[in-house]
Amino acid sequence: MKMAETGTPAKDQTGREPKxxxxxxxxxxxxxxxxxxxxxxxxxEASIGSITREAGVAQGTFYIYxxxxxxxxxxxxxxxxxxxxxxxxxxxGGMADRLEAEREGLRAFLTFVASHPELYRIVQEAQFxxxxxxxxxxRTFAEGYRQGLAEAAEAGAIRPGDADVRAWALMGIAxxxxxxxxxxxxxxxxDEVVDIAHDLIVDGLRxxx
Amino acid sequence: MKMAETGTPAKDQTGREPKxxxxxxxxxxxxxxxxxxxxxxxxxEASIGSITREAGVAQGTFYIYxxxxxxxxxxxxxxxxxxxxxxxxxxxGGMADRLEAEREGLRAFLTFVASHPELYRIVQEAQFxxxxxxxxxxRTFAEGYRQGLAEAAEAGAIRPGDADVRAWALMGIAxxxxxxxxxxxxxxxxDEVVDIAHDLIVDGLRxxx
Amino acid sequence: MKMAETGTPAKDQTGREPKxxxxxxxxxxxxxxxxxxxxxxxxxEASIGSITREAGVAQGTFYIYxxxxxxxxxxxxxxxxxxxxxxxxxxxGGMADRLEAEREGLRAFLTFVASHPELYRIVQEAQFxxxxxxxxxxRTFAEGYRQGLAEAAEAGAIRPGDADVRAWALMGIAxxxxxxxxxxxxxxxxDEVVDIAHDLIVDGLRxxx
Amino acid sequence: MKMAETGTPAKDQTGREPKxxxxxxxxxxxxxxxxxxxxxxxxxEASIGSITREAGVAQGTFYIYxxxxxxxxxxxxxxxxxxxxxxxxxxxGGMADRLEAEREGLRAFLTFVASHPELYRIVQEAQFxxxxxxxxxxRTFAEGYRQGLAEAAEAGAIRPGDADVRAWALMGIAxxxxxxxxxxxxxxxxDEVVDIAHDLIVDGLRxxx
DNA sequence: AATGAATGAGAGTTCATTCAT
DNA sequence: GATGAATGAACTCTCATTCAT
Numbered sequence: 001m002k003m004a005e006t007g008t009p010a011k012d013q014t015g016r017e018p019k020x021x022x023x024x025x026x027x028x029x030x031x032x033x034x035x036x037x038x039x040x041x042x043x044x045e046a047s048i049g050s051i052t053r054e055a056g057v058a059q060g061t062f063y064i065y066x067x068x069x070x071x072x073x074x075x076x077x078x079x080x081x082x083x084x085x086x087x088x089x090x091x092x093g094g095m096a097d098r099l100e101a102e103r104e105g106l107r108a109f110l111t112f113v114a115s116h117p118e119l120y121r122i123v124q125e126a127q128f129x130x131x132x133x134x135x136x137x138x139r140t141f142a143e144g145y146r147q148g149l150a151e152a153a154e155a156g157a158i159r160p161g162d163a164d165v166r167a168w169a170l171m172g173i174a175x176x177x178x179x180x181x182x183x184x185x186x187x188x189x190x191d192e193v194v195d196i197a198h199d200l201i202v203d204g205l206r207x208x209x
Numbered sequence: 210m211k212m213a214e215t216g217t218p219a220k221d222q223t224g225r226e227p228k229x230x231x232x233x234x235x236x237x238x239x240x241x242x243x244x245x246x247x248x249x250x251x252x253x254e255a256s257i258g259s260i261t262r263e264a265g266v267a268q269g270t271f272y273i274y275x276x277x278x279x280x281x282x283x284x285x286x287x288x289x290x291x292x293x294x295x296x297x298x299x300x301x302g303g304m305a306d307r308l309e310a311e312r313e314g315l316r317a318f319l320t321f322v323a324s325h326p327e328l329y330r331i332v333q334e335a336q337f338x339x340x341x342x343x344x345x346x347x348r349t350f351a352e353g354y355r356q357g358l359a360e361a362a363e364a365g366a367i368r369p370g371d372a373d374v375r376a377w378a379l380m381g382i383a384x385x386x387x388x389x390x391x392x393x394x395x396x397x398x399x400d401e402v403v404d405i406a407h408d409l410i411v412d413g414l415r416x417x418x
Numbered sequence: 419m420k421m422a423e424t425g426t427p428a429k430d431q432t433g434r435e436p437k438x439x440x441x442x443x444x445x446x447x448x449x450x451x452x453x454x455x456x457x458x459x460x461x462x463e464a465s466i467g468s469i470t471r472e473a474g475v476a477q478g479t480f481y482i483y484x485x486x487x488x489x490x491x492x493x494x495x496x497x498x499x500x501x502x503x504x505x506x507x508x509x510x511g512g513m514a515d516r517l518e519a520e521r522e523g524l525r526a527f528l529t530f531v532a533s534h535p536e537l538y539r540i541v542q543e544a545q546f547x548x549x550x551x552x553x554x555x556x557r558t559f560a561e562g563y564r565q566g567l568a569e570a571a572e573a574g575a576i577r578p579g580d581a582d583v584r585a586w587a588l589m590g591i592a593x594x595x596x597x598x599x600x601x602x603x604x605x606x607x608x609d610e611v612v613d614i615a616h617d618l619i620v621d622g623l624r625x626x627x
Numbered sequence: 628m629k630m631a632e633t634g635t636p637a638k639d640q641t642g643r644e645p646k647x648x649x650x651x652x653x654x655x656x657x658x659x660x661x662x663x664x665x666x667x668x669x670x671x672e673a674s675i676g677s678i679t680r681e682a683g684v685a686q687g688t689f690y691i692y693x694x695x696x697x698x699x700x701x702x703x704x705x706x707x708x709x710x711x712x713x714x715x716x717x718x719x720g721g722m723a724d725r726l727e728a729e730r731e732g733l734r735a736f737l738t739f740v741a742s743h744p745e746l747y748r749i750v751q752e753a754q755f756x757x758x759x760x761x762x763x764x765x766r767t768f769a770e771g772y773r774q775g776l777a778e779a780a781e782a783g784a785i786r787p788g789d790a791d792v793r794a795w796a797l798m799g800i801a802x803x804x805x806x807x808x809x810x811x812x813x814x815x816x817x818d819e820v821v822d823i824a825h826d827l828i829v830d831g832l833r834x835x836x
Numbered sequence: 837a838a839t840g841a842a843t844g845a846g847a848g849t850t851c852a853t854t855c856a857t
Numbered sequence: 858g859a860t861g862a863a864t865g866a867a868c869t870c871t872c873a874t875t876c877a878t
Contacts, residue, residue: 018861018862019860019861019862020857020860020861020862022856022857022861022862022863023861023862023863026862026863042337043337044253044337047846047847047848048847048848048849049846049847049848057863057864058863058864058865059848059849059864059865060849060850060851060863060864060865060866061862061863061864062849063848063849063850063851064861064862064863068848068849069847069848069849098414099414099415102414121337124333124336124337125337127333127392128251128252128253128330128333128334128337131392134392135392135393138393139393156416157416158414158415158416159412159413159414159415159416159417161405161408161409162405165386165389165397165402165405165406165409166405166406166409166414168385168386168389169382169385169386169406169409171385172381172382172383172384172385172386172388173378173381173382173385174381175381175384175385176377176378176380176381176382176384176385177374177377177378177381180374180377183336183340183343183344184344184347184348188374192371193374196370196371196374196375197374197378199370200370200374200375200378200413201413201414202413202414202415203368203412203413203415204368204409204410204411204412204413205307205308205311205367205368205375205410205411206308206367206368206411206412207365207366207367207368208368227837228837229837231837232837235837235838256871256872256873257872257873257874258871258872258873266838266839267838267839267840268839268840268841268873268874269838269839269840269841269874269875269876270837270838270839270840271873271874272873272874272875273837273838277873277874278872278873278874436840436841437839437840437841438839438840438841438878440840440841440842440877440878441840441841441842444841444842460755461755462671462755465867465868465869466868466869466870467867467868467869475842475843476842476843476844477843477844477869477870478842478843478844478845478870478871478872479841479842479843480870481869481870481871482840482841482842485870486869486870487869487870516832517832517833520832539755542751542754542755543755545748545751545810546669546670546671546748546751546752546755549810552810553810553811556811557811574834575834576832576833576834577830577831577832577833577834577835579823579826579827580819580823583804583807583815583820583823583824583827584823584824584827584832586803586804586807587800587803587804587824587827587828589803590799590800590801590802590803590804590806591796591799591800591803592799593799593802593803594795594796594798594799594800594802594803595792595795595796595799598792598795601754601758601761601762602762602765602766606792610789611792614788614789614792614793615792615793615796617788618788618792618793618796618831619831619832620831620832620833621786621830621831621833622786622827622828622829622830622831623725623726623729623785623786623793623828623829624726624785624786624829624830625783625784625785625786626786645858646858647858649858649859650858653858653859674850674851674852675851675852675853676850676851676852684859684860685859685860685861686852686853686860686861686862687853687854687855687859687860687861687862688858688859688860688861689852689853690852690853690854691858691859695852695853696851696852696853
């Protein structure tokens with residue numbers, strides 16, 4: 001399974017880095033406000049004004065640290081990717097059993113998403129606002145996943161099969177279940193969802209004879 | 210697994226229905242242009258002006274048939290849902306073997322998505338533009354899916370398991386693989402992808418002893 | 419005397435042409451208001467708002483006919499060039515005596531400038547706002563001038579000498595005297611100024627023996 | 628020939644004079660940077676930020692030495708006037724022959740302008756940014772010129788004629804030829820241009836019988 | 837039914853200037 | 858003396874929507 005080439009994006013000149021503690025604090029305040037406001041209202045409804053109001057600074061201050069609305073957004077997406085990868089690797093790091101890692105990774109993902117619903121929204125919207133960031137986000141995930149599956153298959157820990165497609169399929173399960181709870185407001189306890197899905201992932205649909 | 214309540218919206222219906230053949234043609238032209246333009250540029254970048262230009266009519270004409278930009282969009286989403294359900298039920302209708310239906314449904318979905326990439330984009334964006342339409346779209350799908358799985362499990366054709374979560378998980382696989390090809394530009398032949406994913410769905414990851 | 423090449427400018431897509439009489443009237447109203455306001459306040463002080471207020475239309479209307487503030491400006495400069503060339507060729511057209519044509523051209527120029535002081539300002543400012551338009555404006559003038567001088571020299575009607583440099587020098591005299599009255603508010607009657615300058619142009623400074 | 632009255636402005640002087648050598652150096656750095664940046668980008672495009680960046684100091688530092696953007700500009704214009712008058716009087720000082728002085732003054736002017744093209748731009752733009760400074764600049768020049776011509780005429784060294792209009796006309800020639808090379812990029816050697824123009828100035832266009 | 841001119845609110849962004857450190 | 862963070866007014870431009878013809 002091969003990927004079509006995607007140009008590596010040339011980043012715009014970023015708003016300059018703060019040089020003092022005060023500046024650093026302001027920058028973080030804006031970033032936090034952006035997460036909150038964009039997560040709540042969506043990228044297009046969230047105006048720079050609403051973000052800076054939330055952050056308690058003047059509108060012009062925004063442009064000291066970010067060169068555009070798009071730029072904060074991209075930064076947000078990148079940050080979320082880091083956070084999520086961190087959470088998942090914490091949960092599965094060093095697990096010998098691949099199938100168990102699968103279960104714990106799913107649980108960690110769903111737990112994180114449930115407590116950061118805005119995050120979910122922001123990443124989804126990135127598809128339209130900053131396609132490059134969106135693709136980078138999932139590519140990074142998929143690649144890690146693929147490696148894990150490929151090694152497990154090689155080691156004979158799971159059935160053989162194309163690791164690439166499998167990685168995307170399994171990610172699809174996680175995303176769909178995350179959406180199920182965040183967007184559709186399902187209230188089934190996470191642990192139950194994890195068990196049901198894990199059973200499907202591990203044994204599939206086929207009836208054993 | 211219970212759903213949180215979601216209010217069913219009362220649709221505005223200011224856009225008049227066409228009364229002549231000429232009117233009907235104009236309406237279709239606008240709808241088609243909207244699909245093309247919104248699919249290409251996204252909802253927010255697509256202006257009424259770009260849609261009517263594509264359709265070859267004056268801007269004012271738009272408002273004869275649709276009461277707002279949101280309205281065309283919702284209509285588009287609904288139409289795509291109908292088309293997709295049609296395609297899938299054509300492909301799987303009357304199949305006795307549930308597992309084979311699973312395979313054919315996936316194949317039909319991926320084939321359709323590959324030939325209507327804008328569709329994919331529009332449905333995804335609905336999440337932000339018209340959340341109600343988005344939820345309705347997936348609820349309808351999920352419900353059909355759930356029923357199929359529940360019946361198959363009851364009939365002993367597949368292993369038992371919560372049909373609701375399974376439906377979402379399997380939809381997640383289909384969506385992820387569709388995105389894999391449309392958004393990420395993967396070029397693996399659909400039939401291969403279908404086989405690999407179907408194998409996973411049917412037998413899971415576990416190694417047989 | 420050779421000119422360095424200057425790229426012929428690729429015009430921006432102009433705001434679309436009006437299709438009805440009403441539109442045409444609006445467009446002219448905006449253009450007239452722009453001349454007035456920019457001539458009075460200068461390009462940078464003149465805001466789109468002040469122009470449309472003067473024209474009695476909404477701000478958005480401006481962008482139906484012009485794609486930017488720069489664009490109206492360029493159009494203004496071009497129009498003024500046409501007007502001025504028209505006035506001068508009316509005054510000198512068909513004159514057999516080159517030296518007399520010189521006098522009448524100067525008089526026509528100064529008379530026109532005195533009654534259109536904004537014009538003067540706009541053309542000068544073009545140097546900074548739209549250098550291409552500025553250069554085109556003077557190149558066109560200079561070329562016509564140069565030809566007239568070259569022919570007169572060839573015909574033996576005036577002393578021989580490089581027509582190019584002479585054309586620029588004589589244009590410089592006209593501009594300086596125009597500025598003298600418009601910018602510096604000198605009140606000497608035009609006819610006197612013309613006579614004095616013409617005497618200089620024709621006979622120079624040297625004392626005859 | 629009379630001049631309309633022009634109010635002599637009372638300059639603000641908030642920008643403090645430097646009191647240390649370090650301060651003096653900083654002030655010169657800002658002034659030099661302003662000349663460069665404004666000459667290159669024009670007054671309106673040149674921001675305080677771009678000037679201080681070029682000067683290598685912080686933005687706030689600017690306001691220690693200058694009270695506003697307009698102020699640096701005015702100072703620049705005044706300085707250029709001083710430099711130019713210096714250069715010209717160096718070149719013509721003590722010349723007995725008025726006609727030769729005319730030639731050498733023109734040469735000095737064109738030479739200076741060719742090596743300081745930003746200067747040309749700055750003075751021109753002063754017309755819009757600081758009309759008072761602009762008028763003062765030319766009035767000072769014109770007055771000196773007028774006196775020279777008046778004395779020469781009185782002494783019988785040149786033909787009689789209104790010194791005021793002549794001064795403006797001759798200045799116009801110099802400016803036009805300067806612009807010819809700086810703005811229009813003409814590449815004819817200065818000495819040639821000087822000779823051709825000087826011939827025109829001295830003997831005019833008329834054919835001798 | 838169709839046109840296209842007109843509207844005006846609102847968005848993102850820039851920048852001269854001020855001020856605490 | 859120098860810094861750089863912060864301000865907020867002002868500007869250009871876009872676009873969904875309305876309406877007279």
